[in-house]
Every structure is written in structure tokens, then in C-alpha cells.
Amino acid sequence: MTISVIIPTYRRPQDLRRCLRALAAQQRPADQILVILRPDDRDSWPVLAEAGMPAVCRVPVATPGQVAALNAGLRRAGGDIVAITDDDAAPRPDWLQRIEAHFAADASLAGVGGRDWVHHGAQPAAGQAATVGKVQWFGRVIGNHHLGAGPPRPVDTLKGANMAFRRAVLAEVRFDLRLRGRGAQVHNDRAVCLAIGRRGGRLLYDPAVAVDHYPAPRYDADSREGFSSEAQADAAHNDTLVMLDHLSASRRLAFAAWAILVGTRCDPGIIQAVRLAPSQGRLALHRWAATLRGRLAGLRTWRGTDHSCGRPRFLGGTQPCRP
Numbered sequence: 001m002t003i004s005v006i007i008p009t010y011r012r013p014q015d016l017r018r019c020l021r022a023l024a025a026q027q028r029p030a031d032q033i034l035v036i037l038r039p040d041d042r043d044s045w046p047v048l049a050e051a052g053m054p055a056v057c058r059v060p061v062a063t064p065g066q067v068a069a070l071n072a073g074l075r076r077a078g079g080d081i082v083a084i085t086d087d088d089a090a091p092r093p094d095w096l097q098r099i100e101a102h103f104a105a106d107a108s109l110a111g112v113g114g115r116d117w118v119h120h121g122a123q124p125a126a127g128q129a130a131t132v133g134k135v136q137w138f139g140r141v142i143g144n145h146h147l148g149a150g151p152p153r154p155v156d157t158l159k160g161a162n163m164a165f166r167r168a169v170l171a172e173v174r175f176d177l178r179l180r181g182r183g184a185q186v187h188n189d190r191a192v193c194l195a196i197g198r199r200g201g202r203l204l205y206d207p208a209v210a211v212d213h214y215p216a217p218r219y220d221a222d223s224r225e226g227f228s229s230e231a232q233a234d235a236a237h238n239d240t241l242v243m244l245d246h247l248s249a250s251r252r253l254a255f256a257a258w259a260i261l262v263g264t265r266c267d268p269g270i271i272q273a274v275r276l277a278p279s280q281g282r283l284a285l286h287r288w289a290a291t292l293r294g295r296l297a298g299l300r301t302w303r304g305t306d307h308s309c310g311r312p313r314f315l316g317g318t319q320p321c322r323p
Helices: 013-024 045-051 066-076 095-105 167-173 188-198 229-246 249-261 270-280 282-303
Strands: 003-008 032-037 056-060 081-085 089-091 109-113 116-118 153-155 162-166 202-205 211-213
Touching: 003 013, 003 066, 003 095, 013 032, 013 045, 013 089, 032 066, 045 056, 056 066, 066 081, 066 167, 066 188, 081 095, 081 167, 095 109, 095 162, 109 188, 162 167, 162 188, 167 188, 188 202, 188 229, 229 249, 229 282, 249 270, 249 282, 270 282
Parallel strands: 003 032, 003 081, 032 056, 109 202, 116 211
Antiparallel strands: 081 162, 089 211, 109 162, 153 202
């Protein structure tokens, strides 16, 4: 069994160095490491040569966004298993060894992921959660990948900083070009996981398959620093699109009602916006308005998709979907 590792990166040379050092220290070395680089990210290019790792390959991609980067890496990947991590993550030494062991033990397994220990300062965030990576019947997603504890268990979704798939399964789905955003394109991991699940693929979460995650700045609208109406709308668009793809007709109605009326702290509906207003003031209103705008845009994108194969309809919507 061979393993390819995909690392999308953009303007984070120090983080990329740490990630590559962690991959160099793997007990089970990667057969191929694909670092996806934009042409204007000149500071990151020398990092690959400095690493001195024969398995490292540079994959240039001109289109902004994580989806294009991941698809470019997937096209170049030659391993039986494709493992994906972020440039601001550092896989622990037994990461690939544990991933390979899970796939070797269960030929029916489509994907494996684990805990990302999120660092804000010197120590990782504390806490534990039993429920990880689950979609509730009405479309609310419980993540908690950074808090998972206990034995391996089946899940609906994995987290992009720490996930691996059989290449043959991932190649059938690929990463969704309809997702919005100029950088992170949040929820692309959820989209690919749920698409694999709809095809019968099983996903496993094992907290022992671990990476250390050092969230770094993003150089797009979703900078992680302060509120961005554009990033908020993009996130709500992507969440709406992914869940409408995934849910049955009756559950879509429940999702729409929940999303508009309630929502979450990050993507508030009316009730959440009212609840947050005393502490956030006008920010709660701006966040709610951007979320609603994104929800409606996600609905329009979903309605413009040929659901017989999951690709956008041709102009006019009358021609059949083609491979």
C-alpha cells in the first residue's frame, strides 16, 4: 500500500517548514508528498528545496482557493491512499502508520481521520467530546474533531486538517467546484465526506490519528481576524449547498426552517441573532444579514445543479449532464 500526502499552502513558509519536518519524522514515511503552491507565493517555494526530501513534489496551481489546490494534488497523487493535512498542521510521528493500519485492516473503509490538537499558545486546547463528525437529522453538523476522545468510531464527516481516503474513492468524487471563497473555501471537507457517504463509503474517526494544529492567518476574506461579510456569506453559502445536496426532500424543509429561524452561533438565524445581540451589538445583525444572504445564494447554486451527477446544469438547463 502506497501513500500520497497533499498539502495546500499559501504564504505560510514557516508553517510549511514545520509541517514538512513533521512528515520527515514519520515512522512510516510517505511515498509521495505533494505541496500545492500558487505562482505568486514565492516565499514558500524555497522551503521545498530546504526540506531535502526526495518524496516532496511541487504542484503549481494558478486558481485561488483550496478546492482547486486539492483537485490539483489529487490529479498528481499516485498513492493507493491520499492523506490530506494543512500547512499549519504538524502530523504526529505515527500519523501515517496508523492511517495505513486502518485501511489495511478493513478493505471496505473509504476514509480515515482523527483529532487535530488545536494550539493557541504553548499548549493545545483542553477538553473532550464523545460525539464527533455527525450530521443531525435536520442538517445541523456537530464537528468536535479537535476534541474527540475514546475509541475509533464511524462518522459522517472528517476535518480537512487530518483526513485520508482511498484514492480510487476520492477520484470518483473530487472536491466541489461550486463552493465559494477565494482561499479556505470552508466546508470543502464536509462536502467531499458527505458525497462519499452518499455513495456508500464508510468513514472512521480515530483520535489516535493525530496532528497538532496551529491556526495561522488566512490571506483572503476569511482572515480569522475580525468579521468579514464576504467570508460569512461564503461560509453560509457552502453550508447550505452541502446540506441541500445531502438531505432528503423532507429533511431539506426541516433544515431550511432551522437555518433561517435558529441557526448556530457562527451562522445565526433569527433566534441566535437576537440571543447574541446583547453581547455583540450591531455585529449580530451584520452576521445574521450576511448569513441569510449566503443561505439564499446557496439555494440558488443548488437549484442550478444537475442532481443526476452533481454538476452545474448547462445554460438553459435542458442538456444532459456529461462526464
